[in-house]
Amino acid sequence: MAKIKICGITRESETEVLNRMQVDYAGFVFFEKSKRNVSIEQAKEIKKHLKPSIKTVAVTVNPALDLIDEIIEAGFDILQIHKMQEFPENLKIPVWVACQVRSREEAEEINVPDGISGILLDAPEFGSGKTFSWQDFPMKKRREWQERRIPFILAGGLSSENVEEGIRLFEPDVVDVSSSVEGEHGKDHKKVEAFVRKVREHE
Numbered sequence: 001m002a003k004i005k006i007c008g009i010t011r012e013s014e015t016e017v018l019n020r021m022q023v024d025y026a027g028f029v030f031f032e033k034s035k036r037n038v039s040i041e042q043a044k045e046i047k048k049h050l051k052p053s054i055k056t057v058a059v060t061v062n063p064a065l066d067l068i069d070e071i072i073e074a075g076f077d078i079l080q081i082h083k084m085q086e087f088p089e090n091l092k093i094p095v096w097v098a099c100q101v102r103s104r105e106e107a108e109e110i111n112v113p114d115g116i117s118g119i120l121l122d123a124p125e126f127g128s129g130k131t132f133s134w135q136d137f138p139m140k141k142r143r144e145w146q147e148r149r150i151p152f153i154l155a156g157g158l159s160s161e162n163v164e165e166g167i168r169l170f171e172p173d174v175v176d177v178s179s180s181v182e183g184e185h186g187k188d189h190k191k192v193e194a195f196v197r198k199v200r201e202h203e
């Protein structure tokens with residue numbers, strides 16, 4: 001069964017539905033330009049309210065080494081890196097590399113370095129609630145990662161309406177959602193519940 005990551009947690013009140021629905025991952029965005037940006041201190045406070053079984057993912061964009069150190073120090077389980085320029089060596093935290101899928105040609109060039117703990121495919125604009133073009137994605141890349149046993153995370157525009165299709169096409173290890181489960185004040189409990197149920201119904 002695909003595991004579930006709810007991304008862009010910004011407040012303590014959101015943890016109740018994550019705990020109750022026993023999701024697998026909670027993502028915190030550390031990127032100042034994002035409407036979901038939180039400080040390390042805020043995230044540390046919020047994650048105290050998550051069940052220990054929920055792994056925490058620190059979502060970053062080409063992070064400076066200082067930020068990576070702070071993330072490790074704060075006890076996050078996984079570091080997710082978008083727009084990675086260089087793979088930082090000897091990191092003491094598992095890394096998910098996020099790739100923005102813009103075209104079939106670009107996707108064919110995706111190189112997954114050894115030693116990463118997951119490859120995440122996302123829309124051209126991260127956190128936008130839009131999907132990348134699933135039909136154009138070169139599935140031989142997906143098969144290559146399956147053969148190399150690299151965990152695969154499907155992100156970008158997932159919702160209760162399309163997640164079944166995404167699971168059928170990509171057989172992801174994890175499905176990652178943010179925009180479609182948001183309301184006016186952060187994550188909407190009913191939308192999170194509906195998304196989680198849809199994923200679990202599928203299996």
Ligand SMILES: O=C(O)c1ccccc1NCC(=O)[C@H](O)[C@H](O)COP(=O)(O)O
Pocket residue numbers: 007008027029031034035036059060061082122123126127128129130155156157158176177178179180
């Ligand atoms: O969500 C953001 O604002 C964000 C900012 C900077 C880097 C990544 C960001 N989100 C990335 C994600 O982890 C996934 O892309 C996200 O869960 C999927 O988002 P959505 O398309 O909104 O469901």
